[in-house]
Amino acid sequence: QDTAPLDEILELDSQRRQKILELESLRHERKEASQETKIDKEKGRDLRTMIRGLEEEVRGLDTELEELLLQVPNIPHSSAPVGKDETDNPIVRHWGDLPTFDFQPAPHWKLGESLGIIDFERGVKLSGTRFYVLKGLGARLQRALIAFMLDLHTTGHGYQEIYPPFMVKRECMVGSAQLPKFADNLYHDDEDDFWFVPTAEVPLTNLHRDEIVTPGMLPFYYVAYTACFRREKMSAGKDTRGIKRGHQFD
Incomplete structure (x- = not known):
């Protein structure tokens, strides 16, 4: 609409x-x-x-x-289907086969607690709902996945690694189309007017903002890890259990 x-x-x-x-x-x-x-x-x-x-x-x-x-949306691509919600999205392709089990698989929040790698109770104690603590092998796995992603892109695909700030100016949020549309879903420091990044794309896409790029310099291949912060107000009532809709994630 x-x-x-x-x-x-x-x-x-x-x-x-x-x-x-x-x-x-x-x-x-x-x-x-x-x-x-x-x-x-x-x-x-x-x-x-x-x-x-x-x-x-x-x-x-x-x-x-x-x-x-800033409220005027981009023109959708002609291949984008018209629909009322995600249920109208067609499956373009899939890879592999979904596994089948002869038992009822446990959800990840139960597995995480039983293995001692996710602590939801202490996450809530420290910061409130939609926070969790990774422990032991859970924390190690998180760190390993971050390193794997960065190493794959830098050594395997020629990307340059960037370690950007996790807080940015308003111009960065506007330049990456986060503001004004998603203002209610972002964390903001009113005193210093800093915005906590909801994705590493925000600082990366603003690295060369307001710069003149000379011919031959493009394309830039950047990869970054950041913690990400979202209020998740737009997903109220959805995925309230587990780590899928956390306020802070990597």
């Missing part, structure tokens, strides 16, 4: 254009007045006041317009 505020965008854009025309006209009038031999000081002060007022209005319209433009 298309919920982009196109009518509001067009209206604001029209207002902005009109204000800019008025502003340029006043600036021209002020320039001409300053070149006159006999300068009307009162008129000059009035023009400066009106110019400052219009400049403030244009800045306000720019801010409003940017917020609305």
Whole structure:
């Protein structure tokens, strides 16, 4: 469903254009007045006041317009199916065969606790719901998987490893399409205006933001590990058990 505020965008854009025309006209009038031999000081002060007022209005319209433009989604690829939810997603391909068992498999949260590698109770004690503690072989497996992923990409596929900050500026979140749409699902430090990354893609895709890349430099092959932080408000009531919807994960 298309919920982009196109009518509001067009209206604001029209207002902005009109204000800019008025502003340029006043600036021209002020320039001409300053070149006159006999300068009307009162008129000059009035023009400066009106110019400052219009400049403030244009800045306000720019801010409003940017917020609305950021709500306009990308155009879906022609191959993307139309559907109401994930149940309408077609299976494009699959690899291997699903295993079958002659018994009822236990869920991972039961296996993790019985093996002593996941501690949900102490995770909640430390940080609240949707947190867990990995212990012993569980922690070792987590560390090994991270190292395996990084080593595979760097030694096997020629990627450069990056160790980025786990907190970024607002511009990084906007540049990676996390803001404003997912603001409610992100952790934010109000005092310093830092945003905790929900995925390593956020700092990686912003490494060269606002830079001019010369021909021949592309493509960049980067790989990174970060802890990821999500409030999971959009998945309220889903996967409440286990480690699938944790607030912090790797």
